[in-house]
Amino acid sequence: MANLLENAGRETLSQLDYVGSLHIQLWATLRGMRTALPLVGNRYRWRAAVRQMLEIGVDALPMVALLAVCSGFILAMQGASELRRFGALHYVIDLVAVGFTRELGPLLTAIAVSGRSGSAFAAEIGTMRVTEEIDALKVMAFEPVEFVIAPKFLAALVAVPCLSIVSNFFGILAGGLFMFFSTRLSLPLYFHYVLSSIELRDVSAGLIKSLAFAVIIAQVGCLEGFRVRGGPEAVGRSTTTAVVRSTFLVIVADAVFTTIFYFVGKT
Amino acid sequence: MPIISVRDLVVEYDGRRVLDGLNLDIQPGEIMVLLGGSGSGKSTLLRQILGLEQPKSGSISIKGTDVTRCSQAELTKVRRSIGVAFQSGALFNSLSVEDNVALTLREHTALAPSIIDLVVWMKLAVVGLADFGKLQPRELSGGMKKRAAVARALALDPEILVLDEPSAGLDPIVAAELDELIVFLKETFQITALVVTHELSSAFRIADRIAMLFNGRFLAVGTKDEMRASQHPRVRQFLNRAPDNQVHAPAVAAYLEQYVRSREAN
Numbered sequence: 001m002a003n004l005l006e007n008a009g010r011e012t013l014s015q016l017d018y019v020g021s022l023h024i025q026l027w028a029t030l031r032g033m034r035t036a037l038p039l040v041g042n043r044y045r046w047r048a049a050v051r052q053m054l055e056i057g058v059d060a061l062p063m064v065a066l067l068a069v070c071s072g073f074i075l076a077m078q079g080a081s082e083l084r085r086f087g088a089l090h091y092v093i094d095l096v097a098v099g100f101t102r103e104l105g106p107l108l109t110a111i112a113v114s115g116r117s118g119s120a121f122a123a124e125i126g127t128m129r130v131t132e133e134i135d136a137l138k139v140m141a142f143e144p145v146e147f148v149i150a151p152k153f154l155a156a157l158v159a160v161p162c163l164s165i166v167s168n169f170f171g172i173l174a175g176g177l178f179m180f181f182s183t184r185l186s187l188p189l190y191f192h193y194v195l196s197s198i199e200l201r202d203v204s205a206g207l208i209k210s211l212a213f214a215v216i217i218a219q220v221g222c223l224e225g226f227r228v229r230g231g232p233e234a235v236g237r238s239t240t241t242a243v244v245r246s247t248f249l250v251i252v253a254d255a256v257f258t259t260i261f262y263f264v265g266k267t
Numbered sequence: 268m269p270i271i272s273v274r275d276l277v278v279e280y281d282g283r284r285v286l287d288g289l290n291l292d293i294q295p296g297e298i299m300v301l302l303g304g305s306g307s308g309k310s311t312l313l314r315q316i317l318g319l320e321q322p323k324s325g326s327i328s329i330k331g332t333d334v335t336r337c338s339q340a341e342l343t344k345v346r347r348s349i350g351v352a353f354q355s356g357a358l359f360n361s362l363s364v365e366d367n368v369a370l371t372l373r374e375h376t377a378l379a380p381s382i383i384d385l386v387v388w389m390k391l392a393v394v395g396l397a398d399f400g401k402l403q404p405r406e407l408s409g410g411m412k413k414r415a416a417v418a419r420a421l422a423l424d425p426e427i428l429v430l431d432e433p434s435a436g437l438d439p440i441v442a443a444e445l446d447e448l449i450v451f452l453k454e455t456f457q458i459t460a461l462v463v464t465h466e467l468s469s470a471f472r473i474a475d476r477i478a479m480l481f482n483g484r485f486l487a488v489g490t491k492d493e494m495r496a497s498q499h500p501r502v503r504q505f506l507n508r509a510p511d512n513q514v515h516a517p518a519v520a521a522y523l524e525q526y527v528r529s530r531e532a533n
Contacts, residue, residue, distance in 0.1 A: 044374065127360075136357040139317050140371050141346040 018223075025145070025226075026219050029153050032146035036154045049151035056117045056152075057159030061166060063116070067108050068100075068167040072174025075099055080182065089183060093190065094197040096175030101202045102261075105168035107254055110213035113160055114246040118221035121152055122242035125225025126235035134226075144226075153218045160214035161207050168206070205261045212257065213250050220246040269328075270295040270427065270459050271316065276325035278311055278483075285311050287483040289325070295426075296457040298449065300470045302505065303480035309463045310354070312480065313431055316461070317351060318342050329427070347375060350420030354431040356412035358404040358419070364391070365400035368419045375423065390418040393448060395441070410437045417445065421452075428452065428460045434469045446472045467506065479505065 036045040079095040125148060128134050137144050176190040224242035228234045269292035278286040286308050293299045303309045314320050316327055318334040326335050332345050358367050368387045372378060378386070391397050394414040404412060413433060420428060428449070434442035446469050452458045453475075464470055470477060471491055478488040479502055487494060487502050494502065503509075 042374070131355060131360075132353045132357040133359055135314075135317075135319055136351065136353060136359070138319060139346055139349065139351045141343045141375065 021227075022219055022223055025149070025223055026215070028145045029149050029219070029222075032143060032150045033154060035146050036150040045146065045151050049154045052152050052155030053159050055120075056113060056155050057162055060113060060116055060159075060163060064109055064112050064163050064167050065170045067112055068105065068170035069174040071104055071108055072096060072100070072171035073178055075104065075171070076175040076178035080178070090193075092175065092179060093193045097172055097194040097198045098202055100168045100171040100175075101198050101206045103206070103254075103258070105171060106164045106206045106210035106213060107250070108171075109160060109163045109167045109210060110217065110250045110254075111247055113156075113163065113214075114217045114221075114250060115243050117156070118217045118242045118246045119239040121218065121221030122224040122228075122238045123235060125222055126228035126238045129226065129228045130231060130235060149218075149222045152222060153215075156214040156218040157211060160217070161210045164206060164210040168203075201265075205257070209254060209257050212253050216249045216253060217246045220249060268295075269293055270330055271461070272328040273312075273316070274326045274328075276312075276315060276327065277323045278308075278315060278320070279323045285483050286315070286322070289483075289485060291478060291485065291488065293459060293461060295459050296453060297475040298453050298460040298462065298473050300474040300477045301461065301463045301480060302465075302467075302470055302477055304505070307480040308483045309480055310431065313429065313461075313463055317349070317429065318346070347423065348426040349429060350423065350425035350427070351429045352413065352416040352420040352431065352433060354435070356404070356409075356416040358407075358412055358415055360404050362404075363400065364396065364402050364404065364407070364415050367404070367415065368400075368422050370419075371422050386422070390421050391415070393421070394418045395444065410441060413437065414441070414445070417448075424456070426459060428458050430460065430462045430464075432464055433462065434464060434466050442466070442469060443472075445469075449473050467508075 035041040036049045038046050076092050076096050079092045080089060083089055083091050083095075125134075128148070134144050134148075137147055172191075172194055176185075176187050176194075179185040179190050180187060221242045224238040224245070228238045271291075271293040273289050273291040276286055276289040277284065289312065291299075301309050301312065311320075315322055316329070316334075318327075322335055326333050328334070329345050330348065332341050334342060334345060337345075358364070359370070362370065365384075365387050368390055369383050372383045372386060376383075387400065388397060391400055394417050396411060396414055396418060399407065399411065399415075404415070407415065413436065417430065417433060420430070430449070433445055433449075437445065449460055449462065450473055453460060460473075462470075462473065474491055476488065476490055477494045479486045479494070481501055486499055487497050489497075494506070497503065
């Protein structure tokens with residue numbers, strides 16, 4: 001019995017420690033982010049940030065687009081098979097448009113980026129820890145947070161919302177293709193209906209969420225990398241942990257935001 | 268006035284005392300060699316001096332600043348005058364060899380790019396890597412990585428050079444050239460060097476003073492002649508490369524007998 005309590009206590013403390021470390025790192029990153037900005041910061045950090053934007057964003061486009069198209073079809077078809085019974089097939093358009101802009105676009109993008117880039121951050125930084133590159137940075141009077149994390153963080157903040165918009169577009173397009181093939185609805189008319197069914201606040205809610213997701217993915221990935229102690233197998237474990245933890249936190253954050261927007265929307 | 272001063276340094280890992288009340292003074296312009304067996308605490312001492320870890324108690328002063336107690340800004344300032352070459356090179360894998368050496372020059376100085384290129388070429392030439400600047404670290408051999416690390420350590424012309432096993436894994440000629448380089452730097456630029464090494468021939472070629480570490484304590488600190496004349500059994504064993512007689516037939520037989528007896532007793 002005491003053992004159970006001990007384990008529960010230890011687990012709680014280690015989770016609190018983790019959340020605390022995450023917050024400390026986030027705060028340090030925000031302070032160091034100034035050097036990664038385009039005009040007012042260090043030009044090498046900015047270049048590194050741009051390179052990261054290409055890696056996180058542009059390289060992920062095919063995967064995110066494909067995910068969005070598939071999810072668009074899935075949502076449209078599942079929705080259609082139910083709404084058809086009420087003769088309300090037309091509302092598939094609303095479902096897809098609102099579903100993607102408010103929810104699926106940012107969430108799917110975040111899960112894809114978490115798997116791709118969250119693990120990449122953890123692996124890169126973890127390897128740097130093992131090979132003493134982080135120590136080398138410190139003794140060369142560089143701040144690892146500024147040098148390593150800030151460019152990645154800035155890049156994620158830019159790339160993830162952009163990917164979400166791309167994801168929204170492809171998801172809605174997939175819905176349009178479904179509507180075309182099942183009801184002969186022309187695409188221009190479909191898009192007209194889409195635009196009338198979503199409001200600006202749907203899109204902006206989705207973008208706020210994707211900013212939050214970007215913060216989570218970048219911070220968790222980098223923290224797992226910095227926590228690596230030991231050799232290559234520790235690096236491997238850190239990539240798994242980074243993906244699992246960031247996906248979990250993304251979904252929790254999504255629930256929180258959705259709840260907030262739900263109650264705000266009712267007023 | 269010593270440039271590096273270690274006072275009563277105590278370092279513990281998980282309750283185990285790794286460094287036990289160390290005292291050391293390194294004078295400016297001298298080459299101090301840290302000798303010691305594996306696990307004696309050499310790398311730990313190095314990490315403490317570089318400010319990468321905090322001790323349990325004691326202090327380390329570098330150029331008058333206590334690096335165990337100072338602010339981050341003061342530590343950064345002290346680190347600008349130290350050049351470090353790590354044991355495995357620790358070159359940044361995302362940058363070419365040239366960019367590795369140029370990194371501190373580009374970010375900590377206002378030199379023009381053409382001057383930086385020249386300085387980088389000079390530093391690489393001095394370690395024998397003048398033609399290898401454009402390569403990536405993963406394309407270098409182990410020895411070349413270590414030499415590139417030394418070039419990177421020298422980039423800002425530091426007052427203090429810290430080298431962690433610089434000759435390990437290098438062929439004898441290249442190792443000898445590195446030794447000559449260290450002596451040259453000391454004689455021409457009055458660089459202070461702290462070199463951790465196993466290689467006795469290197470140590471006795473370059474050292475002004477030698478400090479031998481064993482189980483977290485200094486067995487002996489002195490000039491080459493004082494070390495050679497030392498009568499301490501451990502020092503003599505280290506210098507004579509005399510093995511501990513673990514792999515000796517009677518000893519192994521005795522151990523086996525003891526093991527079998529302990530199993531029979533259970």
